[in-house]
Every structure is written in structure tokens, then in C-alpha cells.
Amino acid sequence: MIVETPSGRADILDKAKTVAVVGASDNPARASYFVLRYLKMHGYAVFAVNPNLERVDGQKSYPDLTALVKERGIPDVVDVFRRPEALPGLVEEAIACGVKTLWLQYGVVNAAAIQRADSAGLTVVADRCMKVEHARFGRALSSQGFDSGIISSRRRPVET
């Protein structure tokens, strides 16, 4: 299923406890590092996947999804920071590993690969940032003047 609604994304973020960041960087200036740190700060168990690094943010980096799944089990969400060309191979690996949910960051768009993941029964979010979406529903995004798109007269707590 390709998730295209705010409520669908909020549901994924609510239910997930473990996240694999594929293409994680240890460079504090990179987007993947920002997202990895943010997800950790917000209570997710985060695993880095990058064959070129030993460690990311002080923790072990796994060479690929297969190695990660073997050692830590299937993560609830696989968050992808890779070039669109790398997506078909990654999707095959995710299917083989039994991954249920693929989250593709901004610009990680490859229509054929998304189609393939969808028809193999995976839940897919495309061209969205996990950090931004988490902050949107927790209303932390609103604290910086960004539009959360939330229209509601129900009181809910702010998560920062």
C-alpha cells in the first residue's frame, strides 16, 4: 500500500518502535544524521545501515539490511536515504528480509521500485521526511512557524 494521507503517516509513526536508517551518515551536517538523531531523541530504537562506516553516532553501523535483520530482527520501519537508482536493489532486499514498511525520504523516488514494493505487500511512504512528519503530528513543527495542516478543535498534548 502506498500511503498518501496524513492520517496514514501518523499511524505509522505512532505504531513504530524500531527504525533502520539506510544510508545513514556520521557527518553532523548531513540530513540523514539530523533525522537519525531526531528519531533517537524521540524514543525510537534506531539502527544505522551503511557499508562504508563502522559506527554512526556512536553505535554500530550494519553493512546491509540483511545483516541488520539477522542480528536485530525486522525493524518496524526502514527509512531510506539512498539515490533513486539504488532503490530497486534495496526493495528486493527488503522484500526478501520480510520488511513491512518502507519510508523513502525526500527525493528518493523511483516509480518502478515503489510499484514493486507495493505489489509485494509492503506499506510505502514516498518523498517525505520522517523527522518532519513526526514533528508535524506532535505539533513541534508548528512551533517554528511551519504549517502542520492540522485543523482540529480537540485538545492534544504537544510533543517536543
Added chain:
Amino acid sequence: MDSDRRFGFRTRALHAGTPPNAASGATTPPVELSTGFVFDSIAQAKELFSLRAYGNMYTRISNPTVAAFEEKIANLEGGLGAVATASGQAAQMVAILSLAQSGDHLVASSNIYGGTVTQLNVSLRRLGIETTFVTGGTPAAMAAAVRPNTKAMFVETIGNPSVTVADLGGLAEAAHAAGLPLIVDNTFATPYLCRPIEHGADIVLHSATKYLCGHGTVVAGVLIESGKFGWGRGKHPLLSEPSPSYHHVRFSDAFSEYAFLTRARAEVMRDLGACLSPMNAWLLVQGVETLAVRMEAHVRNAMQIAQFLEAHEGATAVSYPGLASSPQRDLAARYLPLGAGGIVTFRVVGGRSAAERFIDALELWSHVANMGDAKSLVLHPASTSHSQLNDEELAAAGITPDMIRLSVGLEDVEDLTWDLEQGLGAAKAA
């Protein structure tokens, strides 16, 4: 979970950015007059200061009441987010300094607010940012003025005081073809009458002092960005090159579509310091709630005033883009289908002295320099905002000595025409 419904403009004007207060359940946001906000821990403070977490640190950079106004207006303009500023002039300054630096160049239409011309032509020029002003501001003429170091195009949806309507779609195409963002000052139109982002604009600015506030109580500004412009293509090194003030982050890389707004707030607002007071933000939230109903009434009254003046022998050259006789008619129909705003200009028959007698005779219209108030306002540019200019210079600025600018308010329109009638009578009398 939140509904996936797409709500209408009026609903969003009331609810966007202002859900019930999380702590108290208050339906109106509290005025959070606090300079600082406590950190949970050293670890959280570090994340905030390196922009890896969202949250409040210090009111110069962000504040919950200011954010309520920002989110509301960003939502109404269809933008990704907004940064509120101390005034409209500050919004322009923050927008421009977020994408341009010394040695850079801008292309602006000549049909813009005189204060903006001065800001660009004098203050920003002194900082090394040069502007070419393009007479008429058509897409082709604006495109012809682009240089290799040009960083943006700048226009007003409805020009002040010329009330010319910008061809936003054509301008966005011309700007994008040159790799540039289109900046649109939407003060006169407001997002109720026109949403420039829907026509391809990248950055929208407001003097919120005017219709967004709506009651003539505060001076304020805001800038909104679409999130659709590609800032990482090398044309805007301030956004795509490592920033020495944030661990050498490349904003376009680390924040993707949020790059421009993140830099505008975290670097430019931080350093310029022209932040909006939470008190003023609260007044703006109150104002924006009723924007749709006020703008409907403004355009209804403005159209009737324009038609009244057109039929009056004491007035000539009535300018209102909504009039059937207006050369701006087609552009107004395309970009302002719900009405062409609340500003009408005309010339008093009998020249400068007649115009002066007209103003002095008015009872109901307030003689002031601002516009966009709920009350009706009148200005004689030649003896006030442009009084330093001689008749020749006034002509070059498109202002004649007998020209009057009306900001049509929400009074009973019969009372407004009654006052204009007696004013024009006094103008003729001498």
C-alpha cells in the same frame, strides 16, 4: 487521528495554527510574553541549538504566540511555513538577505511601494545588493533585466499606489526559466483574494500592518515560502554552501524543502533581530480570523466607491482594477476573481488645490498615511508621502498633484459616498 479532509478558507482562517491550548484547553491562544523557554536537559538544549530538534529557545528566534500567527498565514497562503517580522519592511529585508549578499543583484517591478523602492535602492544598495527597477514589470521586461548574479524577482500583486495587477503566472515562468525565485508582496490582495503560490510564486510577503491585522493597531510583517523552489542548484550559495554559523551545514542538503525558511529564521532573523512581539502576533491572530468576511466587504464597498467616482463629474482617472473600464481588467479577472482589493485612486478635477480642499472637507474618511484598516482612509500623496517631490518628479513616480488614494473601509457605503460627495463639492466651490 486528524481528519484527511481539505477544509475551506474560512475554516482554516479560524482554526489553522490555533488549536486549543495544550495546557489549558483555551480556545484562544494565550499571549506568551516570555523571553526564554526552559530546556529539559543539556542534551535537549544541544539538539535545539544545532537545529536537530524543533522547539523554543528565545523569542527573537521563535515564540508560541508568534508561531500561531505564522502557521495560520502559511496555511492560508498555501505555503510550507512562515517567519513573522516586526514590520513589512523587515519581512522584505529578511527575505532578501536570506538569498542574496554583497555583489548580488535583484530585479524589481517599478510598480511597488515607495518605501520598498527606497529600501532596495538606498539601504540594500549600500550593503552591496543592487536592484534594477523595471518600468511596468511585465514578464518579458523583467526577464530582460536578469544578470548572471541576479538572485530573485520582486513584484507586488496589486501595486502601491498604482493599483496595477502583476501577471504572476507569466512572471513565475520568467523567473523559473532564469533559475530564480519569484518574490511577491501580497499586502494589497491578501490570501483571501489571491494566493500567489498557486500561480507559481516562491516567496510571499506581507505588510501584516494592513488587512491581515485589519484594524490599524499593529505594525508587523510576515514572509511565507512555498517549499517548491530548488535552493540546492548552486544559484544561491547562501543556502547551498556550508554555513559557518551552523557547523558548516548546507541548508539545502540538511533541510531540503525547509532550507530557505530554516535559514531565514535561524540565521537572518537571529542576526537582524527584527522579531515580532507576541502581543502583536496575538492581535494579528484575531485579525486574520475574520479576513474573509472583511475582504468581501472591502471589495464590495471599493467597487461601489469606484463606480460612484467614475460617474461623478468632480473626479477623473478613477483607477480600480475591478472596473470594467480598467486596463487591468483582464489581469484582475485572472488573479483576483473574488475582487480587486480595497484601494481606489482618482484625480480631483481642479488640480492640486482642489484635491487639498477635498481632503480638508472630509468628515468620515480618516486622513492618514496607512491603509488596509477597517475604517476608510484617505491620502493625498503629493502633500504627504511624496511631498519632497516637485510636479515633474511626481509625474515620474506616476503620482499627479491632484491624485487621491482611498483605502475603502467597512462603513455603510452610503455614508462613504455622502462624505465623498460633500468633499468633491467643497473642492469645486472655491
